[in-house]
Amino acid sequence: MSLSEQDYRNILQKYEEKRSRALQQRDLRIQEVYERIPEIGRIDRQIESFGIRSMQAYLKSHEDPVQLLKKVRTEVEELRTRRSFLLRLAGYSDADLEPVYECPICKDTGFVDGKRCRCFEQQLIESAYDRSHMKNLLQQDNFKRFDLDLFSSVKRENEACSARTQMETILNAVHKDLDVFPLQGPINYLFTGSTGAGKTFLAGCIAKEVLDKGSTVLYLSAYDLASQLSDRRFHYRENESASDAW
Numbered sequence: 047m048s049l050s051e052q053d054y055r056n057i058l059q060k061y062e063e064k065r066s067r068a069l070q071q072r073d074l075r076i077q078e079v080y081e082r083i084p085e086i087g088r089i090d091r092q093i094e095s096f097g098i099r100s101m102q103a104y105l106k107s108h109e110d111p112v113q114l115l116k117k118v119r120t121e122v123e124e125l126r127t128r129r130s131f132l133l134r135l136a137g138y139s140d141a142d143l144e145p146v147y148e149c150p151i152c153k154d155t156g157f158v159d160g161k162r163c164r165c166f167e168q169q170l171i172e173s174a175y176d177r178s179h180m181k182n183l184l185q186q187d188n189f190k191r192f193d194l195d196l197f198s199s200v201k202r203e204n205e206a207c208s209a210r211t212q213m214e215t216i217l218n219a220v221h222k223d224l225d226v227f228p229l230q231g232p233i234n235y236l237f238t239g240s241t242g243a244g245k246t247f248l249a250g251c252i253a254k255e256v257l258d259k260g261s262t263v264l265y266l267s268a269y270d271l272a273s274q275l276s277d278r279r280f281h282y283r284e285n286e287s288a289s290d291a292w
């Protein structure tokens with residue numbers, strides 16, 4: 047898929063903002079804790095200065111560095127234990143003083159081990175296709191709201207079974223697939239039927255399950271899909287490789 051440099055920069059900018067927001071909020075919580083429990087502030091300053099102080103101690107006494115390191119580790123451990131105890135006593139946890147990232151996997155950097163995180167991939171898809179309304183859509187379309195009673199239980203003469211039985215069969219098959227997704231490879235569905243038969247709703251429900259499982263979702267109309275494919279097939283730009291163009 048192709049994205050303009052500006053799109054890419056916008057996404058990176060958003061990550062930057064998210065990350066600095068998380069750090070700012072963490073700093074505010076730390077400030078609050080330091081005001082309520084000044085000893086924690088003192089402990090943090092002590093832990094921070096251990097590196098320099100150990101170096102100074104070594105230069106002065108030429109103590110065995112292995113022993114010195116062992117001593118430092120023990121002292122830091124004791125300070126951390128005391129810190130946790132004081133925090134718990136005041137109703138906090140260690141995690142309260144850590145930044146809360148929207149994506150704990152990449153810590154809102156967008157990258158893990160030099161590769162794009164899943165959340166970044168989702169951002170790319172949303173940016174490329176301008177489908178940010180999908181989140182709202184999926185609040186409505188989910189299996190919890192799927193009501194089989196809306197489908198007629200009456201079997202018409204020219205049909206093999208009632209609409210409800212048919213939908214029940216489809217739902218069972220979809221749930222079976224989703225239970226093992228994505229471990230057992232890709233799944234393809236082609237839903238056909240008249241308007242109002244529940245195709246879009248069902249597709250939305252599936253999309254939500256897929257998102258909840260941590261995969262990315264691309265939502266676009268048949269018209270958009272056809273345009274994209276035709277555009278890619280015949281007009282991909284010279285600076286894009288054929289593989290970028292799907």
Ligand SMILES: [Zn+2]
Nearest residue numbers: 149152163165
């Ligand atoms: Zn992420």
